[in-house]
Amino acid sequence: MDPLSERDDALRLLAAEAERARAGSGRLVLLRGATGTGRTALLRAAAQQASGRGMRVLRARCTPEDRGTDWGVARQLFGEEADFLQDTPTAPSHTPAAHAPVAHAPVAHAHTQAEPGPTPAERRRTRGALLWRLLETYAGRTPLFVAVDDVHAADPSSRRWLTEAARLVDGLPVLLVVTERSQYDIDPAAPGLAHGLSPAFVHTHTLAPLSADAATGLVRAAFPQAAPDRVADCVRAGAGNPLLLRALLHDLSSWNADDGSALPAALPDTCAALYPGAYPDVVSWWLAGAGQATARVARCLAVLESAESDAVAARPPAADGADPARDWCPGYCPDERRDTQARIAARMAQADPDRVMGWLTAMTRLGLLRRGEDGLHRYAHPLLRDAVLSGWTSGRRREAHRTAAEELMGEGAPAGVVAGHLFHGSAVAEPWAVDVLVEAAGEEVRAGRPRCAVAYLRRALDEPMAPVRRATVLIQLGSLECAAHPSGGLARLAQAVRLPGESRDRVQAMVALATALARSGETGAALRMLREEEQRLAGRPGLVRTLRAVAVLMSDATPTRCARSTRRPCPSPRGTARTCWTRPGGCWPCGTARRPG
Numbered sequence: 001m002d003p004l005s006e007r008d009d010a011l012r013l014l015a016a017e018a019e020r021a022r023a024g025s026g027r028l029v030l031l032r033g034a035t036g037t038g039r040t041a042l043l044r045a046a047a048q049q050a051s052g053r054g055m056r057v058l059r060a061r062c063t064p065e066d067r068g069t070d071w072g073v074a075r076q077l078f079g080e081e082a083d084f085l086q087d088t089p090t091a092p093s094h095t096p097a098a099h100a101p102v103a104h105a106p107v108a109h110a111h112t113q114a115e116p117g118p119t120p121a122e123r124r125r126t127r128g129a130l131l132w133r134l135l136e137t138y139a140g141r142t143p144l145f146v147a148v149d150d151v152h153a154a155d156p157s158s159r160r161w162l163t164e165a166a167r168l169v170d171g172l173p174v175l176l177v178v179t180e181r182s183q184y185d186i187d188p189a190a191p192g193l194a195h196g197l198s199p200a201f202v203h204t205h206t207l208a209p210l211s212a213d214a215a216t217g218l219v220r221a222a223f224p225q226a227a228p229d230r231v232a233d234c235v236r237a238g239a240g241n242p243l244l245l246r247a248l249l250h251d252l253s254s255w256n257a258d259d260g261s262a263l264p265a266a267l268p269d270t271c272a273a274l275y276p277g278a279y280p281d282v283v284s285w286w287l288a289g290a291g292q293a294t295a296r297v298a299r300c301l302a303v304l305e306s307a308e309s310d311a312v313a314a315r316p317p318a319a320d321g322a323d324p325a326r327d328w329c330p331g332y333c334p335d336e337r338r339d340t341q342a343r344i345a346a347r348m349a350q351a352d353p354d355r356v357m358g359w360l361t362a363m364t365r366l367g368l369l370r371r372g373e374d375g376l377h378r379y380a381h382p383l384l385r386d387a388v389l390s391g392w393t394s395g396r397r398r399e400a401h402r403t404a405a406e407e408l409m410g411e412g413a414p415a416g417v418v419a420g421h422l423f424h425g426s427a428v429a430e431p432w433a434v435d436v437l438v439e440a441a442g443e444e445v446r447a448g449r450p451r452c453a454v455a456y457l458r459r460a461l462d463e464p465m466a467p468v469r470r471a472t473v474l475i476q477l478g479s480l481e482c483a484a485h486p487s488g489g490l491a492r493l494a495q496a497v498r499l500p501g502e503s504r505d506r507v508q509a510m511v512a513l514a515t516a517l518a519r520s521g522e523t524g525a526a527l528r529m530l531r532e533e534e535q536r537l538a539g540r541p542g543l544v545r546t547l548r549a550v551a552v553l554m555s556d557a558t559p560t561r562c563a564r565s566t567r568r569p570c571p572s573p574r575g576t577a578r579t580c581w582t583r584p585g586g587c588w589p590c591g592t593a594r595r596p597g
């Protein structure tokens with residue numbers, strides 16, 4: 001796989017600058033680009049190209065660990081010949097014999113203090129001058145190609161010396177080629193190496209993301225027999241980032257145990273299905289280099305999008321093809337919804353909303369995000385979103401969903417949208433959370449999606465609430481569960497009956513439980529329970545009438561005949577003969593035990 005796809009223009013530029021340096025007119029070339037755009041690979045290829053043209057190559061690579069060590073770049077470039085950069089005592093270690101003091105001679109002005117040594121600034125200038133002389137010595141022997149990778153991670157002394165060398169190198173056969181990370185982050189980056197340099201001293205070249213055609217070519221090179229839709233899926237997951245796309249193709253090649261030349265039937269939506277896991281590792285490295293603030297915003301955006309994705313999966317499109325989750329973000333136009341999205345993500349991550357807006361725009365330009373027709377920014381592929389979220393524990397995700405629910409509630413989002421985040425989030429411990437979940441459950445029932453309603457009501461039970469309110473939720477949940485399975489919600493309804501509360505609330509729970517028992521074939525037990533409750537409420541005639549009416553309806557209900565049922569007379573609980581559908585072991589609806597014979 002070619003690591004330098006669409007980098008021919010940069011190589012031609014470096015070749016021309018190398019020829020100019022060999023002629024005695026050096027310059028600084030600054031290669032800038034976002035994480036994963038191939039700066040290191042390009043620098044390596046340029047160094048090989050210069051070496052083939054007779055230039056001596058000096059290399060240095062900066063890491064964040066080098067920032068605490070002065071002159072790290074120079075030590076890598078010049079090796080042992082830069083030993084003078086080590087810290088040395090201010091006084092000489094020995095004194096020539098001709099100038100040694102006589103032991104018995106009186107010391108004049110013994111009270112005079114020693115002269116102060118050079119200041120740090122003076123020592124830095126001295127060392128910089130010695131390094132410059134060393135560079136001139138090297139350049140006097142053969143033209144030089146000085147390659148410094150990731151200069152943004154260099155120590156201050158090395159950066160200062162490189163800037164000073166860029167102003168003087170135009171008279172030497174020296175080409176300085178430096179790579180620098182250039183990416184919009186939430187926390188503003190420090191000034192770059194070219195800050196303060198005249199354009200006459202530096203030639204800056206920015207590496208662009210891969211085009212769709214170039215990314216398609218890379219996928220085709222790795223999997224020649226792949227179907228067009230599978231290739232397009234890989235291009236989306238690669239997000240125009242060469243390093244990310246190569247990592248994905250490396251992981252996918254391990255799916256085929258034979259030769260790795262076939263793509264899987266479908267690209268997974270979770271990184272847990274990838275092995276050996278190079279793709280999520282690259283995403284983690286990108287987030288680590290971007291800083292904690294950017295990583296928080298990226299993951300908060302993934303949390304918002306994951307709830308939207310779950311809503312789409314749970315709510316299939318309507319008959320007219322409308323998207324059931326198109327209105328998850330409040331706003332009357334695409335730009336307003338984009339602003340709301342950025343504002344909510346900023347509050348979730350405790351970041352500057354203006355910086356978040358700029359970050360969304362920059363990541364869309366790089367290809368990691370895509371902006372839909374509704375104005376919202378989303379990750380280029382669900383696999384990329386999952387890789388971003390994989391760095392957070394389940395506890396951090398629940399907290400993010402809870403914060404998202406609070407922010408969306410404040411923005412006036414629909415109840416179903418807020419409930420989607422509450423379902424995945426930790427407890428809010430506010431009355432509005434239960435109200436939203438119950439309201440969303442009602443909407444799901446009316447839309448013919450009882451499973452979603454059951455999920456919301458179960459989540460509502462995790463919130464603290466008064467016994468009366470809890471009984472109401474239990475009744476609704478138990479009734480829905482009984483509708484799915486005859487005995488599925490009996491435990492919920494029985495719990496609602498046992499909760500403390502007013503008699504009217506208890507009767508409501510009792511009626512729901514009796515109805516569920518009757519539907520499950522336990523009509524006799526339901527009638528006995530109603531009669532016992534009727535005796536307990538002898539002093540409440542209104543509630544007694546309600547219980548009797550329910551009992552009459554249960555007794556008069558017409559059963560559905562089954563293959564094993566027979567129509568035969570049986571004694572009524574009130575002593576009058578009537579005809580019921582009898583079954584082995586009893587009859588429905590009165591519940592009288594069947595007599596032998």
